[in-house]
Amino acid sequence: MPELPDVESFKRYLNKTSLHKKIKNADVKNSKILGKVSPKKLQGILKDNKLKSSKRHGKNLFIELNKKWLIMHFGMTGNLKYYKNMDEAPKHTRLLINFTNGYHLAYDSQRMLGKIDLINSVNEYIERKKIGPDPLEDNLSSKQFFKILENRKGTIKSALMNQKIIAGLGNIYSDEILFQTDLRPDSALKKLSEKDLNNIYKKMNSGLKKSIEKNAEPEDLPETYLLHNRKEGKDCPKCSGKIKKKTINGRSSYFCNKHQKKK
């Protein structure tokens, strides 16, 4: 799940459910999901604290505490859930925050590919990790978009997925954007015209916004989206073509063999 629209949905969910509530205590269920912070320190800081505000940049969710920020990355299988009764607890809870009102907020992660850490400054973190601009949060213009892709080698797909170039797109949304732009994911970046890049820019923005509008629920997205048939050999949701699969940058890419052209 967790690409930009999913993390944005987590953020809104967190804001709606968990901000400004007094934390009774917190429980690190599996310390492998922690970065540098120790379970003891994290639990100590969360105890009697409040979640004050939240920010998102790319696939990262930042949650403000007193003078500190909690950073959550969701990996491939991360999720947040706010609930009251313990029988609703998600199966793979790795961090559990218990509020004094009797409710709980669980960070769930089946495959544990995500990370939770404690940092001092959001901007400092983004700079240090060299994370690129967020298309929505940073209001990225088409001009800036051209500029950050300028003089880069490789395929358009790997550029879109590279968090250091642009933050938030993953495997599914990169494929989706290129599907809607009629370009094959293995097209060479330097062969794309300004018009191609402008199309990608537009589809990226409209696609991300549309998905956020629908809380990143795939079933609520238009039937013409690739994600409904993102499997080798399936029918193209847009034309009479068939879906093909190719490994690009170590990830499976899916595209229509008919309406998507390689440049």
Next chain:
DNA sequence: TTCCATGTTCCGCA
């Protein structure tokens, strides 16, 4: 049993 999965990082090589 084997393959694959919405992510990131590290290594070796070109």
Next chain:
DNA sequence: TTGCGGAACATGGA
């Protein structure tokens, strides 16, 4: 320096 392939991480569904 940049980019790519492959592997590793840990878990479960098909």
